[in-house]
Amino acid sequence: MAVHNTYNDTINRELTRSLQSAIPNARAEACRLPDVPEIALYLLNCDYSSAELTPEQTRRIMDYPAYWSFCWASGQVLARYLLDHPGWVNGRHVLDFGCGSGVVAIAAALAGAAQVTACDLDPDALNATAHNAALNKVQLTLCSDFAHVTAPIDLIVVADVLYDAANLGWLSRFLQKAPEVLIADSRVKDFSAPNYAWIDRRRSRTWPDLDEFDEFREVNLYRGRATSVPATAT
Ligand SMILES: C[S@@+](CC[C@H](N)C(=O)[O-])C[C@H]1O[C@@H](n2cnc3c(N)ncnc32)[C@H](O)[C@@H]1O
Known part of the structure; x- marks a missing residue:
């Protein structure tokens, strides 16, 4: 609409x-x-x-x-998931890695995060994210380089960034920066990484609709946890 x-x-x-x-x-x-x-x-x-x-x-x-x-299928799923399960973000500092339009960052802010950082290496994505944050009346901190984030992060959220196999290397780096990570992915079908576990599966689509293969409409959610992290209330 x-x-x-x-x-x-x-x-x-x-x-x-x-x-x-x-x-x-x-x-x-x-x-x-x-x-x-x-x-x-x-x-x-x-x-x-x-x-x-x-x-x-x-x-x-x-x-x-x-x-x-575009809002990617995983972005829609993860935004819906955070709004339905605000315990993941409530009162926390959340970082959205590969924010694109900013959809997941905006959902985290609407769901009650204390602070949200939206990170993307594409300056046009950060510009769009700034406008989208204003459209939805939420405040986000923008960041073009994950390595420059110095504030403590409680949760990193990641939607449809693993399309590039080179990005799998980020999974261990996320857990060095934050105690918990929440991944939504529609591309990797044999996901396996130390300290990450599958938690749920949802269906959605990229919007506007790219008429992608049905397999890309299936989105898996994975939780990553650094060792000795207490369970999140969901
Ligand atoms: C397919 S889009 C997903 C956007 C959004 N998360 C969503 O679900 O709609 C992937 C995004 O990840 C960003 N990205 C890829 N590698 C990145 C990196 N190393 N650091 C930050 N952003 C990255 C891209 O620029 C792009 O905006």
Whole structure:
């Protein structure tokens, strides 16, 4: 469902300019998420058609994916999960690694986190996250480099970042920075990492809908715990 007002229209125009440098003819527009209607995000227009892209334009999109212009299936699942289980974040400092649009960070703030840091190496993602935080009337701290986070973190949340096998190396680093980690992932089917355990499975889809294979609509949740951590109230 699209969300319209004068302020949104100004932001839509700014984000549309950023989006069109990667995806020709695309528009950014604020819309509510199907599985998390409490949250609205500036995303790629739902009626975008890629049918007329030239091969060169397609190549540019693949080289520089505007991840922030979609809410990924795992982002929807993890945002829904935190809103339904606020005990995970209540009163805690939560860091959303690979925040993209900021959907999970925003859910953590709405669910009662004391502080939320949204981290992404893509400056356009951080810009979109800032606008999305304002749209949802929550405060986030933005961070472009996980290594620069010095404040104590209670929980790291991670949604659809393991698509790149190189990112699996982050799993052990997360547990050096925080006592608990909550991962949502739709890509890795044989997930196995020390100190991480499967906790749940949900279905969702990337929004706007990318018509992905059904297997990518299945999202697994994993909890990581540094040794000697007391159980979280859920
Ligand atoms: C598929 S998107 C998921 C976005 C969001 N979590 C969601 O579920 O909608 C992955 C995001 O991870 C970010 N990312 C990948 N590697 C990263 C890294 N090393 N540090 C921070 N962000 C990273 C990308 O820039 C991108 O925004």
